[in-house]
Amino acid sequence: MTKVAVIQQPPVYLDLEKTMSRAIQLIAEAAHNGAQMVVFPEAWFPGYPTFAWRLPPGAGMGKSDELFGLLQSNAIDLSRGGMRPLQEAARDHGVVVVAGYQELDGAVSGSTLYNSCIIIDADGTIANNHRKLMPTNPERMVWGFGDGSGLNVVNTAVGRVGALLCWENYMPLARYALYAQNIDIYVAPTWDSGDTWLATMQHIAREGGCWVIGCATSLEASDIPTEIPHYEELFPNRDEWVNPGDAVIYKPFGGVHAGPMHQEKGLLISDIDVSAARSSRRKFDASGHYARPDVFALNVNRIRQAPVTFD
Numbered sequence: 351m352t353k354v355a356v357i358q359q360p361p362v363y364l365d366l367e368k369t370m371s372r373a374i375q376l377i378a379e380a381a382h383n384g385a386q387m388v389v390f391p392e393a394w395f396p397g398y399p400t401f402a403w404r405l406p407p408g409a410g411m412g413k414s415d416e417l418f419g420l421l422q423s424n425a426i427d428l429s430r431g432g433m434r435p436l437q438e439a440a441r442d443h444g445v446v447v448v449a450g451y452q453e454l455d456g457a458v459s460g461s462t463l464y465n466s467c468i469i470i471d472a473d474g475t476i477a478n479n480h481r482k483l484m485p486t487n488p489e490r491m492v493w494g495f496g497d498g499s500g501l502n503v504v505n506t507a508v509g510r511v512g513a514l515l516c517w518e519n520y521m522p523l524a525r526y527a528l529y530a531q532n533i534d535i536y537v538a539p540t541w542d543s544g545d546t547w548l549a550t551m552q553h554i555a556r557e558g559g560c561w562v563i564g565c566a567t568s569l570e571a572s573d574i575p576t577e578i579p580h581y582e583e584l585f586p587n588r589d590e591w592v593n594p595g596d597a598v599i600y601k602p603f604g605g606v607h608a609g610p611m612h613q614e615k616g617l618l619i620s621d622i623d624v625s626a627a628r629s630s631r632r633k634f635d636a637s638g639h640y641a642r643p644d645v646f647a648l649n650v651n652r653i654r655q656a657p658v659t660f661d
Contacts, residue, residue, distance in 0.1 A: 352508045354387045354535075355380035356565045356597040356618040358611050360573040363397040364417075366424035370395065373449075374439045376617070381443035383619055386472070387508045388447050391567045392516050392539040393465055395451035396424045397574075398567060400541075400592060402488040404584050416579050418463075418492060425463055427456035428479065433468060441474030446506045448513055448563075450539035453481065455494070458656060462494040467515050467539055472507035482515040483524065499654040503531035509624040513537040519550055527650050529558045530637035534627045536560045541567070543596040548610060555600035559631035561607075561622050568595030568615050602630035 357376055362368035373390065380388045392398060401417045426432035432454075440447045446469070453466035465482035481496025501524065503512035512528040512535075519525065519538050528536060536558055538551060543566050551564040569592040571585035578584075585592070597618040598609035608620035634640050 351621040352386050352624050353384045353619065353621050354389065354508075354563065354599065355383065355385035356563060356599070356609075357388065357390045357394070358565065358568040358595045358597040358618060359615050360567055360569045361394050361397045363569075363574045364420050364424055364578055365575070366396040366426065369397070369424075370435050374435060377436075377439045377443055377445060377447065380617055380619070381445050383617070385617075385619060386445055387506075387511075387535070388445050389537055389563050389565055390447070390449040390539065391565045392450035392467075392541050393452055394449060394539075394567055395426060396421075398541045398593075399489075399492045401580070401584055402492050405580075407488070413580050413583075414491065420579065421452060421492070422454065422461070422463060425452040425454035427454040428476075429456040433470070433476065436468075437470055437474040437476065440470045440472060444472045444507075446470065446472050446508050446511065448511065448537045448539070450515060453479075458658070463492060464496055465489070465493045465515055466496070467500075467513045467537075469504055469506065469511055469513065471504075477504040477506055477511075478502045478513075480513060480515070483518055483521070486517045497655040498527075498650055498652045501527045501650060501652060503528055503533045509534035509627075511535045511537065513539065516540040516542055519554060523648055525554060525558065526637065526648055529560075530648070532628075533558060533560045534624050535622075536562045538562065538564045539566075540564060541593065543594050548596060548598060551598055551600050552604050552606075555602060556604035556634075557636055559602050559633075559635060560627045561602055561624070562600040563598075564600075564610075565597040565618075566593050566595055568597075568611070568613070569593045602627045603633065
């Protein structure tokens with residue numbers, strides 16, 4: 351059995367240094383409780399840019415620029431070793447870490463942000479980094495478009511793990527690309543919640559024959575520092591649940607295994623039998639015996655895209 355811990359605690363909103371410190375404490379707590387895998391929600395480092403949905407287009411542009419600048423200055427640049435503290439925590443505690451974060455592209459533009467998900471193995475090495483393919487609606491004013499280079503299912507100390515972010519999980523071909531890589535644990539860090547999202551997690555568990563972990567940031571307005579720009583306009587109700595969390599784990603071929611944690615803060619910890627994923631696909635294997643390659647075919651471009659090449 352493998353013990354999984356899903357983080358349902360808020361970050362220190364738009365403060366990367368304090369958020370990283372909180373993450374290291376949470377990993378230590380999860381490991382103390384026997385966890386071998388720790389999962390953080392979408393954009394947890396240093397918080398999802400909910401302001402993109404709350405400020406009016408056009409009229410709120412200047413305010414959004416100010417908040418984007420704060421987000422940008424608290425984003426993580428992999429080219430500068432920005433994930434090293436999390437890698438060290440994973441190695442020190444011997445746990446696999448899957449985490450959603452704001453990634454700054456320091457290698458090319460030095461400015462563009464991506465909504466990314468990193469998989470860190472239990473030895474501290476980066477096993478995969480995926481940039482969200484399609485930011486949704488006003489998210490496109492915050493994040494650039496990712497490419498297929500991160501559409502990978504990777505070997506880790508707990509099994510084969512892959513991840514898609516939020517509404518990427520509604521993209522059937524993106525899901526299929528993961529199913530076709532012998533996936534054991536499918537992680538869906540998100541900002542979404544509620545019955546519709548949970549139904550999607552259930553569907554993926556059945557369709558993919560894999561363990562599915564869904565998690566959003568459990569966040570109240572009172573968790574957000576009042577000194578962030580335009581706080582009163584963004585969060586006029588201090589008692590508001592900005593996001594209820596709804597951390598959940600579904601069994602291969604469907605059925606709730608743990609959760610959902612709704613409007614709660616803490617850790618969702620549960621044992622899973624990783625081997626149950628492969629055996630569940632005896633009945634339905636979307637990319638195996640139930641596939642019809644003579645009728646359907648999928649081509650995935652995993653070449654890293656870059657706007658410039660220096661010869």
